[in-house]
Amino acid sequence: MKRALIGLLTLGLGLGLAQQAPLKIGVVVSATGPAASLGIPERNTLLILEEQVNRRGGVAGRPVQFIILDDASDTTQAVRATRRLIQEDQVLAIIGTTTTPASLGMIDVVAEAGVPKISLAANLEIVFPVDEKRRWVFKTPQTEQQMSTPIVRDMAAAGVKTAAYIGFNDAYGEGWARAFEAAAREAGIQVVASERFARTDTSVTGQVLRILARNPDAVLIGGSGTAPVLPQRTLRERGYRGLIYQTHGVANPDFLRVGGDLLVGTRLPAGPVLVFDQLPPDFPNRQVATSYVQLYESRFGIGSYSTFGGHAYDAWAILRPALERALRREQTTNLAAFRRVLRDELEATRNVVGTHGIFNMSPTDHLGLRFNEAAVMVEIVKGPTGRLEWKLIRTFR
Amino acid sequence: MDWAIFSFLAADALQNGTIYALLALSLVLVFAVTRVILVPLGEFLVYAPLTYVWFLPPEVSGLNLRGQIPGTAWLAAAMLAGWAFLERKSLRRAGLLALGSLGVLGLAWWGAQGVPLWLGWFLAVLVVLPIGPASYRLFFEPAKNASVLTYLIIAVGLHFAFMGLGLVFFGPEQFRLPAVWSGQTQVGLVPINNQAFLVYGFAFLSALGLYLFFSRSIYGKALRACAVNRYGARLSGISPSQAGYVSFSIATLIACVSGMLLAPLISPAYFQGFLLGLKGFVAGILGGLVSYPLAALGALLVGAMESWAAFQASAYKDAIVFALLLPILFWRSLRSQELGEEE
Numbered sequence: 001m002k003r004a005l006i007g008l009l010t011l012g013l014g015l016g017l018a019q020q021a022p023l024k025i026g027v028v029v030s031a032t033g034p035a036a037s038l039g040i041p042e043r044n045t046l047l048i049l050e051e052q053v054n055r056r057g058g059v060a061g062r063p064v065q066f067i068i069l070d071d072a073s074d075t076t077q078a079v080r081a082t083r084r085l086i087q088e089d090q091v092l093a094i095i096g097t098t099t100t101p102a103s104l105g106m107i108d109v110v111a112e113a114g115v116p117k118i119s120l121a122a123n124l125e126i127v128f129p130v131d132e133k134r135r136w137v138f139k140t141p142q143t144e145q146q147m148s149t150p151i152v153r154d155m156a157a158a159g160v161k162t163a164a165y166i167g168f169n170d171a172y173g174e175g176w177a178r179a180f181e182a183a184a185r186e187a188g189i190q191v192v193a194s195e196r197f198a199r200t201d202t203s204v205t206g207q208v209l210r211i212l213a214r215n216p217d218a219v220l221i222g223g224s225g226t227a228p229v230l231p232q233r234t235l236r237e238r239g240y241r242g243l244i245y246q247t248h249g250v251a252n253p254d255f256l257r258v259g260g261d262l263l264v265g266t267r268l269p270a271g272p273v274l275v276f277d278q279l280p281p282d283f284p285n286r287q288v289a290t291s292y293v294q295l296y297e298s299r300f301g302i303g304s305y306s307t308f309g310g311h312a313y314d315a316w317a318i319l320r321p322a323l324e325r326a327l328r329r330e331q332t333t334n335l336a337a338f339r340r341v342l343r344d345e346l347e348a349t350r351n352v353v354g355t356h357g358i359f360n361m362s363p364t365d366h367l368g369l370r371f372n373e374a375a376v377m378v379e380i381v382k383g384p385t386g387r388l389e390w391k392l393i394r395t396f397r
Numbered sequence: 398m399d400w401a402i403f404s405f406l407a408a409d410a411l412q413n414g415t416i417y418a419l420l421a422l423s424l425v426l427v428f429a430v431t432r433v434i435l436v437p438l439g440e441f442l443v444y445a446p447l448t449y450v451w452f453l454p455p456e457v458s459g460l461n462l463r464g465q466i467p468g469t470a471w472l473a474a475a476m477l478a479g480w481a482f483l484e485r486k487s488l489r490r491a492g493l494l495a496l497g498s499l500g501v502l503g504l505a506w507w508g509a510q511g512v513p514l515w516l517g518w519f520l521a522v523l524v525v526l527p528i529g530p531a532s533y534r535l536f537f538e539p540a541k542n543a544s545v546l547t548y549l550i551i552a553v554g555l556h557f558a559f560m561g562l563g564l565v566f567f568g569p570e571q572f573r574l575p576a577v578w579s580g581q582t583q584v585g586l587v588p589i590n591n592q593a594f595l596v597y598g599f600a601f602l603s604a605l606g607l608y609l610f611f612s613r614s615i616y617g618k619a620l621r622a623c624a625v626n627r628y629g630a631r632l633s634g635i636s637p638s639q640a641g642y643v644s645f646s647i648a649t650l651i652a653c654v655s656g657m658l659l660a661p662l663i664s665p666a667y668f669q670g671f672l673l674g675l676k677g678f679v680a681g682i683l684g685g686l687v688s689y690p691l692a693a694l695g696a697l698l699v700g701a702m703e704s705w706a707a708f709q710a711s712a713y714k715d716a717i718v719f720a721l722l723l724p725i726l727f728w729r730s731l732r733s734q735e736l737g738e739e740e
Contacts (some may be wrong), residue, residue, distance in 0.1 A: 202669060206406060207711045258459075258573045259573075290567040
């Protein structure tokens with residue numbers, strides 16, 4: 001009898017929760033296509049979060065619904081998905097997307113409709129400068145500028161005087177070229193060569209020869225996924241003995257698998273979540289990063305986490321309190337007004353600790369990260385079992 | 398540019414050019430016999446090594462795929478089964494094809510149980526090979542006597558389908574394959590991967606094999622007859638569909654083996670086939686899609702331009718390569734009549 005009563009009560013509660021219209025959040029990620037290795041962990045993270053949030057009673061008593069669409073790493077499809085989310089699904093806010101070009105393409109659409117958006121892509125141009133359109137746009141991943149500073153500091157500490165750059169011939173590679181060359185100039189490091197290659201290239205011998213002819217102390221490879229293995233292998237095969245740096249775009253297990261032993265000694269900047277268990281005990285986001293990794297691994301297996309899912313986790317980490325505050329100020333039925341209030345509350349984000357750093361937004365800064373907490377230097381080493389591992393070598397606090 | 402850099406670039410150009418040449422030869426062969434521009438050839442090239450990854454022991458590939466049958470095996474089996482269905486009027490042929498369909502799955506299952514490296518190598522080629530002739534039977538044969546343009550549209554559609562399937566089968570990332578012959582050999586100033594010598598050797602053997610095939614064997618002569626005039630060939634008792642299967646099989650075999658030999662040098666991924674195929678196609682066009690030696694020369698030219706452009710101005714590499722090719726293509730299209738000619 002008692003049990004039946006409790007059952008009835010929980011059912012009633014559940015119904016009560018279900019009767020409340022869900023808070024609809026639109027999500028666009030690249031779950032297929034070349035950026036899939038970034039987009040899949042982002043999607044997985046949001047799926048776990050949606051389940052966890054609703055199991056614990058939703059946001060302000062209302063269930064949350066993530067409407068997740070795949071853009072296949074393609075700008076046109078990302079824009080189409082954004083339109084659909086805004087017009088048909090009437091979402092309160094949008095999280096996405098994975099890649100920089102597609103995130104830039106979405107800006108016009110969300111600004112026109114007045115929907116706040118949190119991008120998961122790296123480039124600074126997505127949120128800077130904050131103008132009439134970009135006032136609707138926020139993002140969580142570190143910019144190339146924030147990741148260049150640690151590289152240049154590490155190079156300077158290693159006594160590097162000359163460096164070369166080889167990167168993707170797309171927005172990612174160009175963004176890094178600009179950021180790295182500016183940071184290097186400031187630190188008095190001379191950039192003696194700046195080369196490009198395509199993700200799909202099967203040979204980069206020409207570019208590598210040009211770099212070798214200038215004999216730099218260090219080379220930075222600006223790419224993501226597994227494609228940056230090719231320039232590194234060509235450099236080593238052609239006898240380059242200097243330091244090799246990669247970017248945080250390669251912080252995934254596939255990169256280690258494809259590259260193998262020739263990657264030992266490679267250095268890269270990364271979000272602290274990559275080496276969550278090696279962070280010093282007083283590192284401010286150690287705890288959040290650890291609990292995120294445990295949450296992810298409990299579902300997808302040990303060693304399955306990547307830093308990219310962390311960006312999606314951080315997007316929800318800043319969106320959730322903003323939603324709670326906005327719900328106190330405005331009805332969701334008054335959609336346009338609610339979206340405006342939500343935007344203001346996102347801009348008012350203070351001291352939100354995420355997996356990748358501490359977020360402090362302002363009317364001129366829609367990222368709100370400092371590189372001190374958001375970046376650490378990592379080296380690829382051979383672990384005791386012979387497997388390649390990420391080893392923390394430097395923090396900047 | 399000094400002598401050392403020049404010789405390094407030349408070695409790079411030779412390696413890339415040889416692969417383009419192999420693809421160009423296959424494309425010319427298929428086009429001459431069937432009027433099909435086989436765009437998905439590049440996909441066959443990456444399918445074979447990616448299938449091989451599924452047959453590798455975990456400590457070599459870095460993945461635990463033991464016991465999983467690669468998607469390409471299901472594709473090949475399904476296509477052979479479809480072929481068997483189309484041949485249902487002849488019980489013997491349909492039966493053989495159905496048996497082949499099961500055979501492919503059996504080979505893939507065997508490979509997935511863990512086999513020596515060399516055996517897995519051959520199994521991978523055997524598993525992917527039927528996809529070529531089966532595509533001819535399923536997609537091109539029904540459009541008998543269609544125009545070159547119709548064939549091209551079908552081929553482009555197939556390319557997108559196979560590339561999408563490649564993503565489904567193998568995922569978005571690259572793979573590392575063991576070299577058949579590891580290490581480097583010093584040639585003059587340039588250390589050359591031993592694996593690259595295998596590519597050259599295979600290119601030489603294929604060229605020689607094709608030459609002997611066309612000049613000495615009755616099948617080869619029949620193919621040539623088909624290439625010269627399909628109608629006349631049919632009148633003399635040569636079956637154009639038979640010629641189609643043979644040419645598709647040879648082209649697929651060359652693409653698969655090239656892919657297997659190239660893969661340890663490039664870390665293959667599903668998306669890499671297309672650009673290789675495209676450059677092979679451009680090389681073939683330089684030979685007017687009819688001349689084998691010109692296609693091979695064209696391939697080396699494309700490889701050389703690519704290396705040179707990568708060294709001089711890497712940001713504009715592909716733009717430079719294709720821009721330099723434009724005048725040549727223009728000149729060729731003015732001169733050559735046979736390209737768009739129907740029978």
